[in-house]
Amino acid sequence: xxxxxxxxxxxxxxxxxxxxxxxxxxxxxxxxxxxxxxxxxxxxxxxxxxxxxxxxxxxxxxxxxxxxxxxxxxxxxxxxxxxxxxxxxxxxxxxxxxxxxxxxxxxxxxxxxxxxxxxxxxxxxxxxxxxxxxxxxxxxxxxxxxxxxxxxxxxxxxxxxxxxxxxxxxxxxxxxxxxxxxxxxxxxxxxxxxxxxxxxxxxxxxxxxxxxxxxxxxxxxxxxxxxxxxxxxxxxxxxxxxxxxxxxxxxxxxxxxxxxxxxxxxxxxxxxxxxxxxxxxxxxxxxxxxxxxxxxxxxxxxxxxxxxxxxxxxxxxxxxxx
Numbered sequence: 001x002x003x004x005x006x007x008x009x010x011x012x013x014x015x016x017x018x019x020x021x022x023x024x025x026x027x028x029x030x031x032x033x034x035x036x037x038x039x040x041x042x043x044x045x046x047x048x049x050x051x052x053x054x055x056x057x058x059x060x061x062x063x064x065x066x067x068x069x070x071x072x073x074x075x076x077x078x079x080x081x082x083x084x085x086x087x088x089x090x091x092x093x094x095x096x097x098x099x100x101x102x103x104x105x106x107x108x109x110x111x112x113x114x115x116x117x118x119x120x121x122x123x124x125x126x127x128x129x130x131x132x133x134x135x136x137x138x139x140x141x142x143x144x145x146x147x148x149x150x151x152x153x154x155x156x157x158x159x160x161x162x163x164x165x166x167x168x169x170x171x172x173x174x175x176x177x178x179x180x181x182x183x184x185x186x187x188x189x190x191x192x193x194x195x196x197x198x199x200x201x202x203x204x205x206x207x208x209x210x211x212x213x214x215x216x217x218x219x220x221x222x223x224x225x226x227x228x229x230x231x232x233x234x235x236x237x238x239x240x241x242x243x244x245x246x247x248x249x250x251x252x253x254x255x256x257x258x259x260x261x262x263x264x265x266x267x268x269x270x271x272x273x274x275x276x277x278x279x280x281x282x283x284x285x286x287x288x289x290x291x292x293x294x295x296x297x298x299x300x301x302x303x304x305x306x307x308x309x310x311x312x313x314x315x316x317x318x319x320x321x322x
Contacts, residue, residue, distance in 0.1 A: 034066065034069075034071060035066050035069065035071060035143045035145065036066070036143060036144075037071075037072060037141050037142070037143045038141060038142050038143065039141060040140050040141065041078065041134060041136055041140055041141075041142045043098060044078065044080035044096065044097075044098035044132075044171075044172070045096070045098075045172070045174070047080070047134060047142075048080040048132045063146060065144050065145050065146040066146060067145060067146055068111045068112055068135070068145040072137060072141075072143055073137050073138070074104055074108050074135035074136060075102070075104070075136060075137055075138050076100060076101065076102045076104060076135075076136040077100070077101045077104045077107060077133055077134065077135055077166070078098060078100050078101075078133070078134045078136065078142070079098070079099045079100075079101070079131050079132065079168065080096070080097075080098055080131070080132040080133075080134070081096075081097050081099070081131055081132070082094060082095070082096050082097075082176060083095065083097070084179055085173065085175070087182070089182040089185075090182050090185035090186055091178065091179075091180050091181050091182040091184070091185050092178075092179040092180040092185070093175035093176070093177065093178055093179060094175070094176045094178075094179050095173050095174065095175050095176060096173070096174055096175075096176050097170060097172070097173040098170070098171040098172045098173070099168035099169065099170050099171065100168060100169050100171050101166045101167060101168045103166075103167060104135075104166070106162045106165065107159070107166060109158075109162075110147075110148075110156065110158040110161070110162040111135075111145060111147055111148065111159060111162075112148075113148045113156055113158055113159075115148050115149045116148075116149065116150050116151045116156070117151065118152070118153060119151035119152070121151075123151075123152035123154075124152070127154075128154055128155045128160065130147055130155060130159075131163070132144075147159045178191075179191060181243060183243070184243040184246065187223075187243075187245070187246025187247060188223050188225075188246060188281075189223070189225035189246035189279075189281075190225070190243070191242070191243045192227075192240050192241065192242060192243070193225065193240075193241050193243075193279055194238050194240060194241070195227075195229055195238070195239040195240075195241055195274060195277050195288070195290075196288045196298055197274065197277060197289070197290050197294075197296050197298045197308070198237075198238070198239050198274065198290075199237065199238050200298045200306055200308055201270075201294070201296065201308060202237060207267070207301075207307055207308065207309075208301035208303060208307050209262065209264070209302065209309070210261050210262055210264055210287075210297065210299035210300065210301065210307055211262060211299070211300055211301065211302050212258050212261060212262060212287070212299070212300075213285050213300050215282050215283055215285055216258070216280075216282045216287075220282050220283055221248045221249070221282070222248065222249045222254045222257075222280055222281070222282050223246065223248050223249075223280070223281040223282070224246060224247055224248070224249055224278060224279075224280055224281075224319060225243065225245075225246040225278065225281065226243075226244045226245045226246065226276065226277075226278045226279075226291070226319070226320070227241025227242060227243055227244055227276065227277055227278070228244050228275060228276045229242075229273070229274060229275050229276060229277065230242065231275075234273035234275065235273050239273070239274075241276070241277060249280075253318065256314075256318050257280070257315065257318050257319065260311075260312050260314055260315035260318065261287060261297060261299055261315065263312075264297055264299075264309035264310055264311060264312060264315070265309065265310045266309065266310060267294070267297075267308040267309050267310045268294075268310065270293070270294035270296070271294075272293040272294050273293050274290040274291065274292055274293035274294065274295075275291075275292050275293065276290075276291040276292055277289060277290050278291055278319040278320075287299045287300075289311050289315065289316070289319060290311060291311075291316055291319065291320060292316075295310065295311045295316060296308050296309065296310060297309050297310075297311045297315070
């Protein structure tokens with residue numbers, strides 16, 4: 001058993017930059033009428049099918065549900081969430097998880113609180129999205145309800161606090177899709193990376209000779225990550241590449257790569273999309289190289305800004321060699 005804690009609450013809450021705004025947040029109207037009470041709980045998989053992306057289950061729909069009234073007496077709650085889960089092999093999945101809480105007195109009391117009158121004053125801009133919650137009664141029936149709103153039209157803090165304090169037991173968890181493969185994790189690369197050469201090529205760069213920024217000389221190793229670009233991504237403004245391979249370059253390999261980068265000539269105008277690209281990482285710094293198509297590289301110029309240069313066949317060979 002564990003506390004719901006920040007893991008689920010953060011997964012269920014999109015916290016945006018806090019700033020003053022004139023007036024309260026918009027409060028959607030809840031429908032009139034009785035609760036919709038279902039005869040028997042089965043599972044999150046049946047009641048709340050998980051999305052394939054990192055969207056929140058039921059995000060935004062709780063405002064359209066009826067309020068909890070005395071016609072239903074909850075004795076338990078089930079929370080259906082979707083979030084990242086690390087696998088034993090080092091990879092990561094987007095996992096759909098069902099958790100149950102049996103001590104729900106504080107949560108029920110918070111859900112029964114009234115809406116506060118909208119104050120018409122200064123409100124902050126953070127948005128709180130309720131997790132997908134089913135309330136169960138002693139007969140096993142279940143329902144979903146709208147939480148009470150505060151003076152800014154947001155979920156009352158008592159509900160947030162009660163959710164944070166819930167102690168839950170995991171009933172089931174299953175992968176929805178892979179976020180990061182074990183191979184990418186072992187290589188220290190991200191599963192997806194944007195083709196930033198393509199992005200830079202759509203704008204303006206200074207075209208000066210490339211220099212290797214300080215830090216690429218160690219002691220942190222230079223990590224090479226190679227990506228392929230699916231056909232449907234290749235002509236987009238920010239193509240998403242999928243991980244192919246990755247490794248740490250030896251000193252001799254890096255010396256050869258560095259020479260080719262700093263000797264690279266100007267990049268000619270070109271609009272041919274790349275089907276693959278490589279990213280050289282050290283700390284927070286990156287150098288991007290197209291492996292086909294226009295075969296350009298995106299690096300740093302002596303003046304400090306980004307520069308596009310022509311990637312030589314020798315550089316491409318060094319980056320694609322086993």
